[in-house]
Amino acid sequence: MAATGDAVSPTAPSTVPGIAELGVTMQRAKDLDAAGYHKKAERWWREALQRRIALLGADVPDLAPAYERLASNLEAQGRWRDAERYRMNAVDVLENNKAADPAELGRQATRLSRNLEAQGRMAEAATVAYFAMSALCRSGTDTVDAAWGYNNVGAILSAQGKLVEAEPFYRRALEIRRQRLGAADVDTVTSFNNYGALLGRLGRVDQAVQMLRLAFEARERDNPVGDRAAESAVNLGITLDANGRAAEATPWLQKAAAIWRARKAEDDILGSDTALAVNLVHLGRAAEAEPALRRVLAVRREQQGEHAALTGQAWSNLGVTLDALGRHREALSAQDKALAIALGGGPTEMLRVADYRANRAACLNALGRKAQAIQEYRLALPIYTATLGAEAPRTQNARRGAAGEVQGINEDNPTRVILPAAR
Template identity: 30%
Template sequence: MDDGPRNGVTEPAGPDARLLLLTGLGESLRRSGRYRDAETTLRNALTFAEEAFGPDSLDVGRVCNSLGVLYKYIGRFDESERSYRRALGIVEAHLDVAHPFVADINHNLGGLNHARGTHARGEPFARRALEIRQRACRPDHPQVAADKAALAAILHELGRDEEAERLLRDALAVFERELGADHYEVASALNNLAAIQYARGELDAAESAYRRVLMIKETLLGRSHPELAVALNNLAMTVWKRGRPRTAASILRRAVALLHHEVEREQPVRLACLRNLDSCTRSLEGGTVADDAPPS
């Protein structure tokens, strides 16, 4: 006779449930900023999925997509791309080319190329994601807005700020109306809009936007999450350009500390923070001030 859960914990009923548990835990660890623990869990999930469902199963594709996201955050871009491309190959073999999951992976490949600085390579992925999503969803759906915001970030880096700003303002209006003023997607869109304002020399608006981004992310993620480093670096560079290098240096030190244990040494945001902190410190000691634009 079954005597019920042991120690209050119910074992997963089968391989589907076990994989869901492993993948969910890995993604939860990644969202909380515990990237190293997330990698161990997701790699275990991948091994289990390959053995239980086969190496070309949709289940493997889903785990590969999750690993791709994680590796991008850590700064292991080649592994991220391999994971995404494996996921895309599996998904396109099983699903229609206009399936939302195909859009998800194209969105992620666009974001990966944005993170590694290969913006021209990322634009086709971002545009494909948006095109698929627009066919599947209503025009004011938050997922359509998220694809617009991702494409806009790439277009800004390619010097096409007019289209980028239009897409960002469209996306921001949808996020604030549909998700609320303090949602994560609002912070992401604001960050990219602030990058355009910074580039134009609209420093009052940029600083205000970056402070709002930081406030939203601190509320949602906590003050010790490594993802705050992007917002901190961007705010620091804006503050520095406005003539407050001591404040900027203090903000940059916090950013570097947040990234110390969870990302690779060559991860771009970490390198940018270290480079900017070094330049800012030297400027305080009487050296020259470098004008380093914040990463979006």
């Protein structure tokens, strides 16, 4: 990986006072970041990087943490592209030095992959994630470091909708962590959450619920009003809701919503509002769900833009709700908007493409346009087969629809609630 960072002019002397000044500079940066003053902190992180280069030289592995801290600061400001060059520098100084710790190279590469993912560059993120996993496995394929690499690859594949491919990586990460760290360790609990959420999306409900309950109980013991407990609660609620157990899902979704509202976590509140509204649809209370989903759509359009993936999800959720209310033409229009957004997202959006085609097919069938509905199911079927597997409930529904058995599929087709990839 070629370095892409700025050239920095060394100014600090290689002396004990220079080291002391570096410590003072870093502490100022840390204090400002901790207080939320990220822009002010940036200046001090840049100065710390300059001093470290002057003291150590430009190509030593010990520079990686300095690049990493500046990158983290820039990401906190939402400047993902600016941060990318420093993430790349951190990887490069480790990759190009034979004495560098392979595990640290893997960790820095993992952070780079997540940066690329945040920019929507999923194919590049996946490539870097595999590179990171390879580095993390150099000291053994059954180590705690290796588990971190497996987990990150699983997360990237899951975010791409490649759930069948993601499953063995999440499973392997969990196996290693349980064996090496024990069931109560925070990383093992993270694997319970991640693997459970994935199994739920694959339709393996009983296994998913077991994993997610373990994750929630551990996280609730640690912090009953924390983000992690809310994450596991909402994953458990969505898993139950999407697999025909809507009544069981409601208290879990309400629990997560209460935590996030108390914490004033705006984006998470939107996600929980969506999940609760979808739950109302599945409970036969679509009229109550419509206003909430329209509010979510309005916020997504304003904050994310007309062509963002979350905006497309909001259109689709609203469309399924309108379809449940018998307003099939309005529903079809909403699904058309969702599908257009997903098709514009390239190959990483293919699972959503399949979901929106299946939802669109339900609208077409309700309007008496059976031939068009069958065609939509035929287009969705190979995507579902590749991403979810041949036995997944959504794949089976699409197979029925593609064969012309479209009656009743609408009732079995759950609305999609898309959450960020679990870590």
